[in-house]
Amino acid sequence: MTAEPTRHLPFADNAAVRFVDTCLRGASQVFFQNNPITGLFLLAGIFWGSATAGTIPVAIGAVLGVMVGTLAAMLLGSDETALRKGMFGFNPILVGIAVPTFLGGQHPLVWLYLVIGAAAAHVVMLAASRALERYGVAASTGPFVITTWILMLAASSFAQVSPVSLAMPVLPHAIDGAVAHATITPLFLLQALFRNISQVFLVNNAIAGLLFVIGIAASSIRAALFAVVGSAVAMAIALLFGADAHAIANGLYGFSPVLTAIGVGCVFLRPSWKVTLYALFATVVTVIVQGGMNILVEPFGIPTLTMPFVLTMWLFTFPKMDLQPRSPHDNAAMDDGQAALST
Amino acid sequence: MTAEPTRHLPFADNAAVRFVDTCLRGASQVFFQNNPITGLFLLAGIFWGSATAGTIPVAIGAVLGVMVGTLAAMLLGSDETALRKGMFGFNPILVGIAVPTFLGGQHPLVWLYLVIGAAAAHVVMLAASRALERYGVAASTGPFVITTWILMLAASSFAQVSPVSLAMPVLPHAIDGAVAHATITPLFLLQALFRNISQVFLVNNAIAGLLFVIGIAASSIRAALFAVVGSAVAMAIALLFGADAHAIANGLYGFSPVLTAIGVGCVFLRPSWKVTLYALFATVVTVIVQGGMNILVEPFGIPTLTMPFVLTMWLFTFPKMDLQPRSPHDNAAMDDGQAALST
């Protein structure tokens, strides 16, 4: 949600420029923004993260994913207004990042797998949006999670696209107290604070997280603030209850709560003090949901992705409460947000 | 559903008395009643069960849970009429019982965990009710199950709130014929008959079950009858198909069918002979669903809780059938029931 009017890149009546602009907005919608500048910063962070980690195929996958998703929307004649806001890019870009992250980028069939997955994610987005639109609830990154879960599970069934960096399926066991004892240094806290944000795009890199925050702030200072505060709250709760310190340090307890903080705090509900408190409570709950889903996925060897955010956000925006007045002619507050999608 | 008008405790215009009255009704709504006397009997049974088992924190958790849930509803400005009927107490009270039952009551953070869980259960209740209200289907104890499942799974991720009495995650295997061979004595049958009812509150105690039946009867003789008949039917079916005799004896095959019998038989549908037969069939099906969910949860080490009831009740009350005429101006039969909730 931005206060300023929608910005367009120069030469936006050129079809190619419009396509690039739409793809950049698609990237920015992962953080609920509709802003190509934000998208540029996010892509910069993704490239920085993948270059330093030696996983360039991940950045290429991101670009390919958002292009496939946008093309799929154009081919299917999906809603033009939603398309131009980037609503059909943010799930495919995440699919495009996840496929090479977990399956590697060596085998050519992995790239066909990515294209099928990114296009399918658009169909899942249309389906989820239609199911949820009557409730005024956003599908958000739910379609990315469902599509990627299927792709990751299926990778174990197909010899040509087998997993290279997924966990082995195991029966869950309670955390060993020792792994929860972190030596909390200022560096630990600072790194986790920004990795919580970079991990939204599956990037484990504090510099990338900083680029993301700058990108979000370019579109909405308030959203950037909620991102950082949500990250800090998530870290505090995870440390308090004694989660795996290694996971905390790598941002794995924070990327979903960060999205909850922004989404519930300043996108899907009309901002107020009461909503801010409600969003902080939702952020705390997301940390516990993250802990629960970590256990739930263990027998399948798949990552939780952003499902803890999606589930918590759905639960906290489904109720029709006084603190979120929402009548048909009264949703100006989320005009640019994902909730405005009507396909 | 009660035929008599809603009763209030004396001095109900005193805020404290009204709060206690609301909490007691919250307890009674676990059995679909809106009656503080029923709530008193239920609390008495819970205290008796936890005192004899040496698990007093469980009873304290019950009281704390229902208070947190009621307070959360007041803070969020949730529907006043529903609140006063106890609709926002029955999920949190069950969360309050489950947390110390499975995580113990030693560590102070367990109590913070309980408070977060009970408040979250209220949000889940609002979300589930909104999703289901257009179908005239009740959320019932679904929010309790979802919230508690997440809390129990997450407990394995957090060193400060680790499980003390959850099963170890295992891969399922078919029942060994030997454990199905029970020596059926009259005492076996009598104990199971009432433990099927006490286990609705996770209490394994026939005396508590008897107190529960008396409490239900104080509000609705018909509901008490359906509880006892449902319990007997569940026991018969579980014995017939050869379920684990130890589990049957402890009421673990009966608590969900008991709720199905009452809910489908005399709360959510307009009572008739046809509905009674339909409810008995639903009760039989619930025993099978219980058997299925026992297997489904084994790799995760979590209990089924009342999900077999919730799932079966949803399936049996979702259809719009001649045996359940329900038009907008025609739902007097469920005026006090959970289906009447509109948030």
Add this chain to the structure above:
Amino acid sequence: MTAEPTRHLPFADNAAVRFVDTCLRGASQVFFQNNPITGLFLLAGIFWGSATAGTIPVAIGAVLGVMVGTLAAMLLGSDETALRKGMFGFNPILVGIAVPTFLGGQHPLVWLYLVIGAAAAHVVMLAASRALERYGVAASTGPFVITTWILMLAASSFAQVSPVSLAMPVLPHAIDGAVAHATITPLFLLQALFRNISQVFLVNNAIAGLLFVIGIAASSIRAALFAVVGSAVAMAIALLFGADAHAIANGLYGFSPVLTAIGVGCVFLRPSWKVTLYALFATVVTVIVQGGMNILVEPFGIPTLTMPFVLTMWLFTFPKMDLQPRSPHDNAAMDDGQAALST
């Protein structure tokens, strides 16, 4: 969907003939047809398959299942028009096939289990139809899958109905490259082409598959064409990505995609070239969903059944797109299809 007017068997005003006619249409609706001749061919294929495999109880289960489902619908006063189209027979017939297939037919209680399951499947069908009707999406074989999953899981809890041919629950592991190397012979391809179709009824027999195609063609040439093309596409994709060659040969990667091809290609959407391409993409996606669900069910030891089709079909028919114009007075194209069900 048939172009010709609904055919009735001669003497259709005789109650017994009408009952048989309804049951045969119930069988034919598994392939989205409303045609007793199709039903006869399908039953012939089922009897042929079970006779050659020495599993006659499976064919008896089919007949019993469809009769129980039809009777349940009559007893519950379910919608007469839908009943006569066979809409309440196709889920119970599949339950009736699955129970003796996986639990054997020796123990008398297995047959009671089958009857309870087939009747319950009707209730699940009513529930799913009501939940989906406002979206114009068909429940299709979803109720069969949900009911049978519960029955199969529960079989491990009950000593009298224990599984005889379900897989052992295991933790998933990635496919060994070796099992993906099939020697592709013309016989391999031809067998798989028809087993993909016979496996819709859990029959592993190419002759049965051929009988099924003839039966479908008797009602709709177009549907038969989509079945065969869908089968070929599924085989190609499964071979391309390197799925287990043994599973491909036995039709296990094709039965769900075949249903997707018919359902999306010529039943639920208004046929056009665009819809044909969309359906082919959906068919490809179904193969991946099949690969994913194969992994997901491994820790529980249950088969995927037709869930890959159901899930994909739901995702691809939920969106409201220009390629599927559907207004209240504009659904002639699916008049005979499952989407027309309104209970």
